[in-house]
Amino acid sequence: MELRRAFSHVLDVLASARDEAQARPALSMDEALQQRLANPEPLPEQPGALPSVLKEAERLIFSGYCNVSHPRYFGYISPRPLMAPLVGDLLASGLNQVPGAWRAGAGATVIEAETLVWLADFVGFPRHPGRLPHGIFVGGGTLANASALKLARDTLLGRQVQQQGLTGLGQRPTFYMSREGHFSVWRGLDLLGLGRESLRLVDVDATGRIDMRALRETLARDVAQGMRPTCVVGVAGSSATGAVDPLAELAAVAREHRMWFHVDGASGAVLARHPRCEHLFTGLDQADSLTIDPCKWLFLPFGIGALLVKDGRELFQSFSASGHYWEDRGEVDLFQMSPYGTRQWRSLGLWMTLKHLGRQGYLELLGRTLEAARHLARRVSRHEELELLHEPSLPICSFRLRAPTREVREALNAAVQRALITEGHSYISLLDWRGDTWLRVAINNYTTAPHHLDELIDAVLLHRRDYAP
Numbered sequence: 001m002e003l004r005r006a007f008s009h010v011l012d013v014l015a016s017a018r019d020e021a022q023a024r025p026a027l028s029m030d031e032a033l034q035q036r037l038a039n040p041e042p043l044p045e046q047p048g049a050l051p052s053v054l055k056e057a058e059r060l061i062f063s064g065y066c067n068v069s070h071p072r073y074f075g076y077i078s079p080r081p082l083m084a085p086l087v088g089d090l091l092a093s094g095l096n097q098v099p100g101a102w103r104a105g106a107g108a109t110v111i112e113a114e115t116l117v118w119l120a121d122f123v124g125f126p127r128h129p130g131r132l133p134h135g136i137f138v139g140g141g142t143l144a145n146a147s148a149l150k151l152a153r154d155t156l157l158g159r160q161v162q163q164q165g166l167t168g169l170g171q172r173p174t175f176y177m178s179r180e181g182h183f184s185v186w187r188g189l190d191l192l193g194l195g196r197e198s199l200r201l202v203d204v205d206a207t208g209r210i211d212m213r214a215l216r217e218t219l220a221r222d223v224a225q226g227m228r229p230t231c232v233v234g235v236a237g238s239s240a241t242g243a244v245d246p247l248a249e250l251a252a253v254a255r256e257h258r259m260w261f262h263v264d265g266a267s268g269a270v271l272a273r274h275p276r277c278e279h280l281f282t283g284l285d286q287a288d289s290l291t292i293d294p295c296k297w298l299f300l301p302f303g304i305g306a307l308l309v310k311d312g313r314e315l316f317q318s319f320s321a322s323g324h325y326w327e328d329r330g331e332v333d334l335f336q337m338s339p340y341g342t343r344q345w346r347s348l349g350l351w352m353t354l355k356h357l358g359r360q361g362y363l364e365l366l367g368r369t370l371e372a373a374r375h376l377a378r379r380v381s382r383h384e385e386l387e388l389l390h391e392p393s394l395p396i397c398s399f400r401l402r403a404p405t406r407e408v409r410e411a412l413n414a415a416v417q418r419a420l421i422t423e424g425h426s427y428i429s430l431l432d433w434r435g436d437t438w439l440r441v442a443i444n445n446y447t448t449a450p451h452h453l454d455e456l457i458d459a460v461l462l463h464r465r466d467y468a469p
């Protein structure tokens with residue numbers, strides 16, 4: 001009974017946080033939380049009633065609350081989650097099924113494999129037929145990228161690396177990505193013992209896409225110095241501006257140098273078949289591996305990333321393991337295909353959402369976010385006090401208030417951002433682009449409509465008038 005009441009209360013909390021999102025600030029950070037962080041409460045010795053525990057959790061959460069359901073929350077790529085995946089998450093956790101081994105959840109394994117097929121289909125990523133799923137769900141883009149780099153390492157440097165490590169390698173392996181690529185890639189190289197310096201960060205053009213000439217020059221230099229070019233990472237939606245690299249050209253360079261071609265499409269790849277931007281993603285289907293974070297523009301709650309590969313056997317060869325307690329019956333055991341043993345079953349939420357919305361429903365939501373970003377760009381371009389960084393290709397748009405010098409511009413735009421946060425109107429992040437400060441607006445919320453962007457512009461201009469250096 002107590003549990004039923006708790007669930008029903010949580011549903012009320014969710015409903016009001018989502019339906020009345022504008023009753024709270026776009027971002028709140030109560031100063032008292034710093035105190036609590038420095039002085040944690042002691043471990044409770046005695047039992048507490050669930051309703052009061054729940055009440056305290058709510059109080060803490062809402063005192064430092066990132067209001068992702070607010071239509072003017074424009075930070076990073078943190079979405080307002082859809083409801084269907086929440087239902088899936090609850091079912092998966094409550095039944096405690098894991099798609100890790102056939103006997104730990106054959107139903108879960110089938111659902112996971114099917115979700116991978118649908119995700120590949122949604123973004124246009126082909127696969128070889130085979131018994132093993134052509135990918136895996138992990139906790140996020142970071143681990144998906146690190147797993148892809150391991151595939152590149154194991155497949156191209158020889159399987160003995162898995163046994164002997166890097167010590168016996170004659171040539172130093174090198175990796176290539178644009179400067180706009182995500183830090184998870186060098187972190188992954190660090191984790192794999194390949195070293196951050198093995199990553200060549202290649203210059204980008206004015207819109208943030210990799211400069212192909214610079215890439216070719218870097219490769220030629222490395223080859224001349226006896227390095228072993230191993231993998232090129234294409235960025236399909238940079239975190240800063242949503243830039244998408246010329247993927248077909250990268251695929252050609254990868255082929256020429258016999259490198260692995262990984263695409264980090266953590267944020268952007270889900271737009272690969274949207275009619276408004278599919279032209280940007282030509283060549284995505286030529287990748288050897290692809291990272292997608294459904295907890296970005298597929299609007300799932302955090303903690304789900306996907307790695308897609310053409311052939312599931314590659315994952316199996318790279319990750320298979322056994323223990324004397326494990327009875328291997330030759331079944332499809334997904335723990336053999338990822339860095340995890342046990343993991344949380346997150347694909348049920350995506351499976352349910354894909355069934356619930358269908359491809360068309362998802363494309364419609366994505367279309368709204370694209371339209372909102374373009375609306376903002378149009379508004380900015382029409383206003384003489386504002387300057388657009390560049391036309392948005394994905395649902396991210398950056399702009400700034402004009403000012404005569406860099407120092408004034410930086411102070412002015414930062415002050416306006418602070419004012420918007422303080423009054424709870426909106427949350428936008430600051431972007432450092434080539435040493436200059438911009439206001440970065442990511443449309444993460446499928447309920448954000450053009451009028452919310454009009455309200456943002458009005459508020460920015462209003463605070464501009466208040467600003468006195």
Ligand SMILES: Cc1ncc(COP(=O)(O)O)c(C=O)c1O
Nearest residue numbers: 140141142182184239264266267
């Ligand atoms: C392009 C890109 N790659 C990788 C990541 C890392 O993903 P996660 O934070 O889910 O580990 C991000 C996260 O924002 C990203 O934008």
